[in-house]
Amino acid sequence: MSHTQTVELVPNQGWDERILVCRNGKLVDVFIIITERYVVLVDTLINGATAEKLMQFAKPHLVNGRSLLVINSHADYDHAWGNQLFAGPNAPYPAPIIAHERCAEEFAVWAADLVTMRDKEPDVFGDVVLTPPTLLFNGRFTIHGGDLTLQLIPTFGHTRDHVSVYIPEIRTLLAADAAEQPYPMPRHPSGMGDMRQSLAQLAALEAETVLYCHAPVTIGGKLLHDNIAYFDALETACRRALAAGILPETLSDDDDLAALVGCTFAQAMPPNFDPATVHPYYAGKGHNGQIRAMVEWLLEIGD
Template identity: 35%
Template sequence: MTSPARPRVHKHLLPGLDRRIFALRVPDEVDGFVVRTERFVALVDTLSTPELCEQALDLIADETARRPLLVINTHADWDHVWGNAAVEGRTPVIGHRSAATRVRSARALDTLHAKRASDDRFARVRLIAPTVTFDTSLSLDGGDLTLELLHTPGHTPDHIAVWIPELRVCLAGDTAEDPLPELWEGDAASLEQLTASLELLRSLEPDHVLPSHGGTTDPALLDRNLRHLSGLTGRHADAVRAGGLPFEAAFPGSTQLTAEARAFYEMCHHKALRAAAATLASSAE
């Protein structure tokens, strides 16, 4: 068991963005977000441990002293919701109906055991499911701001994004990512779902797109991800059918990635290639 320096959360203001929205950043791991409305304070994701979520709650204690807290889970991946135990019983946790199923799955328990074995910072994690769930969309009326929660599957089946129309801000979760988002499985259905979810978010014409990883606010991220994914069954189809499109050829600008990030995105790339090959094979039948 290793005990590397424990990550910490800090409040991060995003350039060009309304001050009612800010990030709670765990460097090199994930960004949670806070949206302060007239009626409530929304915490979007509880980070990867109860300890980190408690730090996040301390950072927004001034806000939540005056308004009720609402917690939203974008999807049941460990880095986004393993802090849920810190808010259990204190506030509703809103998420997609299938997030509750994922939290209670054998796969989630396997991941927890593996993470605990590799790092004792996960010792206090308990798998807590959302308490308020929906299927397609849910609107939270904060008075000055509306949070529209939209089912956006493809990265995971339970994924939701948050659209704030008054500010044209999209909290994209892991649907969009630089250089590419990860598919749930390397199959045609995941590729189709993620593409449809990216198209849905793009159709909203956001001015700011805030993914949970990478720290950007650039709305063109949706276009870049869509262009890349459509290219796998379009302009790169011959290379995909032939069994390979090198990572460097797909992402020539990716040279600044750390070795760890590079290994992760190469995995995502190979999953996307498998999904594209499956799509091409089924359309050829």
């Protein structure tokens, strides 16, 4: 997949005007939160150039004594590779970068990927300097912005370091990658349980506005419940297959696991879901990968 360095402001479609949604092509949405005390960037996009464009949307609001803060929802490249603009000796916009304590560890995992991505797209990733967050927390973290309170909630599963942001005064949830269209993906089998727990935790907030990094801005809280239903369907099918003893000892994403367990992508998705709205990967190899992760998780917990 080739990357674009365009960043556009998404027109407000009913959410609080203090939330700005900024879009990097078809890759990712990130957010700017404007409070009385702070301008808060939630993620920094894919490189310094896209982070700079993000700052152009933020700068007009850095008035009346507001300070700049940055949050990394997690360490993935499309969320945190613009960090170099905010930390380090040459940072043009010095600001605290807040993240879960595991986020700094996850940055090290990306070093090899950066080399590969530089080789493929040097104009996009050639100047990236992996810059870990500077203010780390464990448990929850709260930012008192004056008029708005930002509650940083660990929502592990997709990654070990993932956090979402809830703003109770306006009942707005920035789920980041804890939920996605058509589904979030755990990086390791044990992440399956964490991810489903995170989805349930976010759904229980009953937020009026829910925004995601990889989903339409108008889908709202329905996506949380759709994701929950998807994994519930997979669990039911996988439990049935395990009980029947019909699965091979070694599973591969290339196997037709959907046929083996009797749960196709279409069967697991909501009835009105249009598969044309997502990349074919999700209905094929991605769905098989989710089934494999579910089976491995069920075997791990021994339930």
